[in-house]
Amino acid sequence: DIVMTQSPDSLAVSLGERATINCKSSQSVLYTSSSKNYLAWYQQKPRQPPKLLIYWASTREAGVPERFSGSGSGTDFTLTINSLQAEDVAVYYCQQYYNTPLTFGGGTKVEIK
Amino acid sequence: QLQLQESGPGLVEPSETLSLTCTVSGDSIGSSGHPWGWIRQPPGKGLEWIGTMFYSGSTHYNPSLKSRVTISMDTSKNQLSLNLTSVTVADTAVYFCARDGCDGSGCSQYNWFDPWGPGALVTVSS
Numbered sequence: 001d002i003v004m005t006q007s008p009d010s011l012a013v014s015l016g017e018r019a020t021i022n023c024k025s026s027q028s029v030l031y032t033s034s035s036k037n038y039l040a041w042y043q044q045k046p047r048q049p050p051k052l053l054i055y056w057a058s059t060r061e062a063g064v065p066e067r068f069s070g071s072g073s074g075t076d077f078t079l080t081i082n083s084l085q086a087e088d089v090a091v092y093y094c095q096q097y098y099n100t101p102l103t104f105g106g107g108t109k110v111e112i113k
Numbered sequence: 114q115l116q117l118q119e120s121g122p123g124l125v126e127p128s129e130t131l132s133l134t135c136t137v138s139g140d141s142i143g144s145s146g147h148p149w150g151w152i153r154q155p156p157g158k159g160l161e162w163i164g165t166m167f168y169s170g171s172t173h174y175n176p177s178l179k180s181r182v183t184i185s186m187d188t189s190k191n192q193l194s195l196n197l198t199s200v201t202v203a204d205t206a207v208y209f210c211a212r213d214g215c216d217g218s219g220c221s222q223y224n225w226f227d228p229w230g231p232g233a234l235v236t237v238s239s
Contacts, residue, residue, distance in 0.1 A: 031221070102165075103162065
């Protein structure tokens with residue numbers, strides 16, 4: 001199984017500041033023939049299902065604010081929230097879809113400082 | 114607009130079978146070409162993929178649950194179903210159904226999930 005490790009477990013950021021969440025996979029999720037990284041990011045607010053933010057590691061889903069961006073390749077990935085807003089308080093998960101079983105990171109809780 | 118809604122008993126006794134249904138509106142599960150999946154989340158914990166069903170009828174399960182899980186679809190009712198046998202307290206979780214989110218060319222066999230249903234809490238307890 002590909003193990004997805006997120007860091008930190010939680011972070012507190014001031015409104016308007018940047019939040020950076022890391023996700024590391026135990027093996028590469030880069031499919032070399034397509035040059036695509038098989039990694040997605042989700043946002044989950046309390047009592048709600050996860051909401052897709054990013055796929056192919058850096059493609060923003062339609063309707064997702066531009067302050068959310070994904071980067072990285074191979075085994076190391078980052079979700080960046082620029083200019084944190086109050087509505088961004090949530091738990092964020094990464095997911096690999098390179099192979100099965102599909103696996104998720106343990107989550108990173110983002111709060112307001 | 115695509116919507117998914119999970120339904121089923123909220124309480125299941127240990128050793129019994131957990132059965133959930135996901136009713137889909139806004140898309141045809143048997144002909145859309147999208148795979149459909151189940152994911153669960155124990156209270157206060159992370160997400161675990163249970164399995165995926167393809168429009169061909171084939172299924173792929175998480176090996177950790179494979180011996181106990183069955184995913185099926187009823188195209189006449191536009192529903193996806195989940196059966197999990199011999200449940201224990203460790204199976205207490207919110208169960209989500211979701212559609213494979215990839216559209217168009219460039220999709221892999223497995224992709225991200227989008228959208229998700231609101232989830233159904235199933236508690237295993239006597």
